Structures are given as structure tokens and as C-alpha cells.
Amino acid sequence: MLQCPTLVRIPQPCAESWDAMTPTATGRHCAACQKTVVDFTLKTDAEILAALRQASGQTCGRLRADQLARPLVPATQPNRWRSWLGAMLAVGECSAAAG
Numbered sequence: 757m758l759q760c761p762t763l764v765r766i767p768q769p770c771a772e773s774w775d776a777m778t779p780t781a782t783g784r785h786c787a788a789c790q791k792t793v794v795d796f797t798l799k800t801d802a803e804i805l806a807a808l809r810q811a812s813g814q815t816c817g818r819l820r821a822d823q824l825a826r827p828l829v830p831a832t833q834p835n836r837w838r839s840w841l842g843a844m845l846a847v848g849e850c851s852a853a854a855g
Contacts (some may be wrong), residue, residue: 761827762805762808762827763825763827763828764817764819764823764824764825764828765824765825766806766819766824768790769808770786770793770816772788772789773817774793777783777793777845780792782794782795783795783817783818784818787800790817791816793816793817793818794804794807794815794816794817794818795817796817796818796819796820796823797817797818797819797820801823801828801830801845801846802829804819804823804828804831805828805830811824
């Protein structure tokens with residue numbers, strides 16, 4: 757299934773000081789807007805995408821500059837055919853050695 761890339765852009769960054777916000781479990785609480793600002797700076801692309809999917813409505817977040825204005829890459833599914841092929845080759849070698 758082909759998905760459209762997700763780009764995170766912040767056209768009007770928040771002017772509030774991150775350091776002045778009260779720490780919470782997922783980031784900081786902004787007293788000016790009464791919202792939790794999620795700290796995405798240590799998260800992977802897959803973790804950011806999962807958090808945005810689970811969020812209802814707009815999400816306030818703190819991101820690094822290199823996380824912005826580029827496609828976020830979801831976690832890749834392992835290639836099962838390679839595992840299957842490796843298993844078949846191993847079985848074939850065992851059969852040839854036994855025969």
C-alpha cells in the first residue's frame with residue numbers, strides 16, 4: 757500500500773520559551789495556550805508518525821531543524837521473502853548433505 761509522505765512544517769513557530777514551560781511526561785505544559793508541547797527531538801520518524809496518527813486535532817510539538825520540511829520515513833516492514841529464501845536454502849543444503 758502506497759502512502760503519501762508526511763512533511764512536518766511549522767509556519768508560525770511558538771514564541772514561548774521551552775525552558776519556561778513546566779515539564780510533563782511527554783514534553784512541557786505551555787501556560788500561554790494551556791496545551792502540552794510534545795518533545796519530538798529524541799524520537800524517530802516512525803515514533804513521530806505514530807504520535808501524530810494517535811493525536812486528535814492539532815498537536816503542539818518541539819522538533820529539531822533536521823526533522824522539519826522533509827518526508828518522515830515510517831518504520832519498514834522486514835522483508836519476509838529473504839528469511840523464507842534463507843530457510844529454503846538451508847533446508848536444501850541439509851537435504852543434499854544427508855543424501
